[in-house]
Amino acid sequence: xxxxxxxxxxxxxxxxTIITDPMIPxxxxxxxxxxxxxxxxxxxxxxxxxxxxxxxxxxFNMLYVFGMGExxxxxxxxxxxxxxxxxxxxxxxxxxxxxxQLKKGDTIGVRGPFGSNWDVxxxxxxxxxxxxxxxxxxxxxxxxxxxxxxxxKFNRIIILYxxxxxxxxLYRVELEHWSKxxxxxxxxxxxxxxxxxxxxxxxxxxxxxxxxxxxxxTYSMVCGPEIMMKFSIEELVKLGVEEKNIYLSLExxxxxxxxxxxxxxxTSKFICKDGPVFNYSQVKDIFNLYEx
Amino acid sequence: xxxxxxxxxxxRNAIDGIxxxxxxEGFITVGPTLRDKTIIYDEIENTSELPIGWTDEQxxxxxxxxxxxxxxxxxxxxxxxxxxxxxxxxxxxxxEANKNGKSFEIKTILTDTTKYAFIGVRSCELHAIQxxxxxxxxxxxxxxNYVSLRDRTFxxxxxxxxxxxxxxxxxxxxxxxxxxxxxxxxxxxxxxxEHYFVVESGxxxxxxxxxxxxxxxxxxxxxxxxDAEIDSAxxxxxxxxxxxxxxxxxxxxxxxxxxxxxAARCLTCANCTMVCPTCFCNNVEDVNDISGNHTERWRxxxxxxxxxxxxxxxxxxxTSPKARYRQWMTHKLASxxxxxxxxxxxxxxxxxxxxxxxxxxxxxxxxIQDNPVN
Ligand SMILES: Cc1cc2nc3c(=O)[nH]c(=O)nc-3n(C[C@H](O)[C@H](O)[C@H](O)COP(=O)(O)OP(=O)(O)OC[C@H]3O[C@@H](n4cnc5c(N)ncnc54)[C@H](O)[C@@H]3O)c2cc1C
Ligand code: SF4
Ligand code: SF4
Ligand code: FES
Numbered sequence: 001x002x003x004x005x006x007x008x009x010x011x012x013x014x015x016x017t018i019i020t021d022p023m024i025p026x027x028x029x030x031x032x033x034x035x036x037x038x039x040x041x042x043x044x045x046x047x048x049x050x051x052x053x054x055x056x057x058x059x060f061n062m063l064y065v066f067g068m069g070e071x072x073x074x075x076x077x078x079x080x081x082x083x084x085x086x087x088x089x090x091x092x093x094x095x096x097x098x099x100x101q102l103k104k105g106d107t108i109g110v111r112g113p114f115g116s117n118w119d120v121x122x123x124x125x126x127x128x129x130x131x132x133x134x135x136x137x138x139x140x141x142x143x144x145x146x147x148x149x150x151x152x153k154f155n156r157i158i159i160l161y162x163x164x165x166x167x168x169x170l171y172r173v174e175l176e177h178w179s180k181x182x183x184x185x186x187x188x189x190x191x192x193x194x195x196x197x198x199x200x201x202x203x204x205x206x207x208x209x210x211x212x213x214x215x216x217x218t219y220s221m222v223c224g225p226e227i228m229m230k231f232s233i234e235e236l237v238k239l240g241v242e243e244k245n246i247y248l249s250l251e252x253x254x255x256x257x258x259x260x261x262x263x264x265x266x267t268s269k270f271i272c273k274d275g276p277v278f279n280y281s282q283v284k285d286i287f288n289l290y291e292x
Numbered sequence: 293x294x295x296x297x298x299x300x301x302x303x304r305n306a307i308d309g310i311x312x313x314x315x316x317e318g319f320i321t322v323g324p325t326l327r328d329k330t331i332i333y334d335e336i337e338n339t340s341e342l343p344i345g346w347t348d349e350q351x352x353x354x355x356x357x358x359x360x361x362x363x364x365x366x367x368x369x370x371x372x373x374x375x376x377x378x379x380x381x382x383x384x385x386x387x388e389a390n391k392n393g394k395s396f397e398i399k400t401i402l403t404d405t406t407k408y409a410f411i412g413v414r415s416c417e418l419h420a421i422q423x424x425x426x427x428x429x430x431x432x433x434x435x436x437n438y439v440s441l442r443d444r445t446f447x448x449x450x451x452x453x454x455x456x457x458x459x460x461x462x463x464x465x466x467x468x469x470x471x472x473x474x475x476x477x478x479x480x481x482x483x484x485x486e487h488y489f490v491v492e493s494g495x496x497x498x499x500x501x502x503x504x505x506x507x508x509x510x511x512x513x514x515x516x517x518x519d520a521e522i523d524s525a526x527x528x529x530x531x532x533x534x535x536x537x538x539x540x541x542x543x544x545x546x547x548x549x550x551x552x553x554x555a556a557r558c559l560t561c562a563n564c565t566m567v568c569p570t571c572f573c574n575n576v577e578d579v580n581d582i583s584g585n586h587t588e589r590w591r592x593x594x595x596x597x598x599x600x601x602x603x604x605x606x607x608x609x610x611t612s613p614k615a616r617y618r619q620w621m622t623h624k625l626a627s628x629x630x631x632x633x634x635x636x637x638x639x640x641x642x643x644x645x646x647x648x649x650x651x652x653x654x655x656x657x658x659x660i661q662d663n664p665v666n
Contacts, residue, residue, distance in 0.1 A: 022433040023386050023576075023591070024400055048395075066389060066396045067580045067587035092605035107395035225606060253604050255576045258433040261594070262573030263601060265623065267543070268630035273431075289546055291615035 025064040025109025052082040056117035057142035058277040064109030071095040072254040074139035088138040114257040118143040123219040127156040131232040133224020162204030215240030222248040246280035300507035309505035314409040323411035331371040350456045353650030369456035374569035391585040409446040415467030416638040420569030426632040449474035453521035457530030458641030466638040468525040479518040490518040542626040544666040555614035562595035564643035
């Protein structure tokens with residue numbers, strides 16, 4: 001077998017077009033790694049050649065750990081900043097555990113950005129309800145940053161956020177900051193409380209009881225475990241939000257992120273290239289089927 | 293298609309001539325050949341390595357080779373192999389990486405530039421190749437290995453003059469006549485007192501090769517006989533599948549009791565996906581050496597029937613055999629149409645023949661067609 005350094009441009013016989021292999025990662029350095037909660041951490045990364053990295057809110061990367069494998073992880077930093085990017089990662093298995101053990105200065109492989117995005121420009125002049133469960137806040141944070149960058153173009157912003165326990169709430173400083181902004185409401189709830197928690201307890205859909213929606217003027221973005229998204233969307237629709245104004249981000253097993261491996265198929269959709277962000281009306285029929 | 297005047301007729305020597313010309317141009321010539329009582333695809337040197345005088349007998353869960361009473365070169369249908377094993381190899385190394393302090397270096401594998409000449413590609417298989425083109429060479433991202441091999445491939449199609457008992461290309465509109473996507477196409481005509489091959493070229497490259505071997509213009513009678521053989525294959529398809537409205541039918545019947553019925557029989561062995569010429573699912577795996585300083589990433593064929601296929605950290609989206617069979621069949625016949633603008637099934641019948649319990653995709657569809665719940 002013959003090897004060459006780096007990503008090899010190929011010259012096919014007749015076409016003479018150059019194809020770069022989309023399965024080869026680019027090398028990035030860990031600039032920072034820190035824990036957000038007991039089992040969730042954030043890495044800040046920069047490409048080895050210091051080139052900028054542009055992405056849209058809701059897109060994801062495939063992060064490669066030497067010898068271990070790849071995981072699909074959303075980009076959670078401000079899309080306006082492209083020198084370094086952030087990923088918040090829940091440690092759940094092989095790759096994510098190995099990622100959590102990396103140190104500043106270590107190298108990982110990155111392929112991306114991939115997938116569809118939250119297009120907040122569609123929400124200009126409207127109320128935006130963001131419904132989040134757990135790690136789902138990570139893929140939504142770039143959208144929230146984009147909204148805050150052009151705050152005046154949007155009307156009310158409501159963030160409903162559910163986590164397992166108080167200690168599992170992500171980005172607490174920012175939540176605090178957002179909640180103090182005019183015309184922004186941030187409501188949190190946790191599944192299990194203890195004596196120190198004075199906030200809401202229960203599933204995120206309970207939080208709908210505490211807000212009044214101007215349903216006809218509301219757009220919504222939903223991200224979290226599938227069951228949580230199901231109930232949240234049901235609730236939104238019940239409150240009168242139009243299905244075509246609801247967006248959600250789906251998760252499936254992913255091995256390639258480019259439509260080659262078939263793993264992420266969701267009937268007629270590939271979550272990696274048609275998603276992960278979908279308009280609810282696009283996937284509604286499939287969303288309520290079992291085991292597709 | 294060519295006009296009738298450019299249709300040639302050749303004998304077996306000319307086929308050998310074509311193979312040796314291709315070899316002299318650096319092509320690896322692959323074609324059907326007999327191994328362990330099965331007709332498979334492998335490298336061949338000349339026509340003597342073809343399964344001359346053999347045919348195959350196929351039924352659901354059944355495959356047997358039989359002697360013919362003539363010396364036909366191409367007198368059989370498709371076996372368990374398909375050409376995808378060359379263009380989309382079962383195992384492909386993507387890259388290697390070596391540790392270097394806190395960092396590592398990636399070495400990519402030089403793209404495969406082998407020139408394959410496929411000899412004896414059936415019409416259904418041509419369609420299957422064109423379907424895989426849409427997966428690996430269709431949009432923003434391309435598989436460089438696939439594109440490299442595909443661009444260099446020379447294709448000699450063979451028109452089917454007999455259909456197997458599990459074939460249903462006629463109803464899928466994918467055969468038995470090869471209409472496009474080949475460099476040369478051959479129709480073998482064999483009668484008690486004559487044995488000839490009607491040849492058409494489908495590309496400049498094919499035309500060029502054909503001009504270098506001894507040919508004659510085909511007579512009207514020769515062409516007529518060849519066409520009649522293909523028509524008879526078309527009329528004698530072992531099976532049929534009604535495709536009208538199939539996408540909506542399946543999508544509206546995702547909870548049909550037939551899925552439970554087939555799930556009770558299916559072993560989730562994944563044979564059907566391995567033999568299917570269009571199935572493209574794959575997995576990526578890492579292989580490490582003992583020092584921990586060297587690692588390789590490999591791509592391997594995978595199947596939507598494997599249990600881990602849809603696993604995520606929080607659970608597994610498709611564990612029941614019902615969900616897995618349903619995913620496979622609805623992908624082939626319904627969602628594929630949305631994804632790639634064509635059916636994912638070319639009616640080759642392999643999944644029927646090679647299913648150990650004889651599950652038949654045409655019968656499963658018919659059961660739903662006859663009794664839709666929605
Ligand atoms: C578009 C997208 C965006 C995501 N964004 C984030 C994020 O921002 N932060 C975060 O923490 N997680 C995110 N995930 C989930 C993350 O990809 C998985 O948790 C991770 O791949 C698990 O890998 P592991 O090896 O640590 O776990 P293991 O438990 O060892 O792996 C479980 C098995 O599932 C496979 N697997 C493949 N794809 C997934 C998947 N999508 N989810 C779970 N398992 C998978 C693994 O390869 C393995 O076979 C995202 C997933 C998708 C599809
Ligand atoms: S689904 Fe079966 S009949 Fe259709 S192309 Fe695949 S193997 Fe052939
Ligand atoms: S349909 Fe047949 S070949 Fe396919 S997985 Fe089931 S038992 Fe195996
Ligand atoms: S992740 Fe491979 S096809 Fe979507």
